[in-house]
Structure formats: C-alpha cells, structure tokens
Amino acid sequence: MPLYLLDDDDVFIPACEAALKEIFHRFDVDKDGALSRDERDAFAVAANGEKFSEESHAELLEYFDCTPDGKLTLEGFLEMYHLQTSSDEDETWKDLKAFGYNEKLNLVKEIPESASEKVAKKEEKQ
Numbered sequence: 001m002p003l004y005l006l007d008d009d010d011v012f013i014p015a016c017e018a019a020l021k022e023i024f025h026r027f028d029v030d031k032d033g034a035l036s037r038d039e040r041d042a043f044a045v046a047a048n049g050e051k052f053s054e055e056s057h058a059e060l061l062e063y064f065d066c067t068p069d070g071k072l073t074l075e076g077f078l079e080m081y082h083l084q085t086s087s088d089e090d091e092t093w094k095d096l097k098a099f100g101y102n103e104k105l106n107l108v109k110e111i112p113e114s115a116s117e118k119v120a121k122k123e124e125k126q
Contacts, residue, residue: 002093002103005085012082015105016096022107023099024077034071047095 005016012020027035027043035043040060041051052060060066063083064076072080085092100109 003105005089005092006082010086012078012085016085017078019096019099019101019105019107020078020081021074023095024074026099032071034067034073035077036071040072047098 003013003015005013007013023043024035025031027039027046029039029042030036037057040057044050044052044056060072060076060080061070064079065073066076067073081092096105100107102108
C-alpha cells in the first residue's frame with residue numbers, strides 16, 4: 001500500500017516533498033531555479049506523454065508562483081502538485097512512478113534519456 005502523500009495538516013510528507021523537488025531539479029536544465037516553457041513541456045511529456053496545452057500554460061502562470069518572466073518556480077511546482085494531490089492523490093502517484101519512484105518514495109529507476117536532456121540540447125542550439 002502506498003504512503004499517504006499529505007499529512008494530517010495537509011502538508012506534503014518529507015519524502016514526497018523531497019521527491020517532487022528532485023523531479024523539479026531534473027527538469028530545471030539551466031539550473032536557474034525555475035522551469036521555462038520548454039522545461040515545463042519536457043516535464044509534461046515525461047509525466048503524461050504530451051506537452052502542456054496553451055490553456056494549461058496560461059493556468060500555470062495565473063495560479064502558481066512564477067518569476068516575472070513567466071517561469072514556474074519550485075514553490076509554484078509544489079503548489080501545482082499540492083492542488084493535484086489534494087484532489088486526486090492517485091494522479092500524483094502515477095507521476096511519481098513515471099519518474100522512477102516506488103511506493104515508499106525511493107528512487108528506484110531513472111527515466112531513459114529524459115525529455116529534460118532533449119530540452120538542454122534544444123536550448124544549446126538557440
């Protein structure tokens with residue numbers, strides 16, 4: 001049985017927060033502490049098989065913590081996952097497993113050449 005990801009105070013358990021932070025940093029290719037549109041799309045492809053829609057990008061920027069130039073911060077990423085986990089914890093588990101975490105929130109496998117590496121290659125060309 002998987003762990004509950006939120007505690008009784010509606011806060012991420014430490015292992016879940018650590019896993020989400022690791023996933024965020026995996027996709028923060030340029031290491032600026034925020035996810036650009038390309039980095040967010042790489043994350044979305046790795047998690048769900050497709051990029052965010054225009055509407056989803058707009059909602060991320062409207063509802064979650066972002067930089068003035070439209071990058072999703074770590075805080076915003078955690079806010080996004082908190083909202084998802086509060087309404088559908090199974091969906092968050094699906095994502096965690098897609099990123100290589102087991103039911104005890106241990107990283108047990110790396111995803112293959114990640115979409116984040118593809119973003120890095122794309123950004124190097126620009």
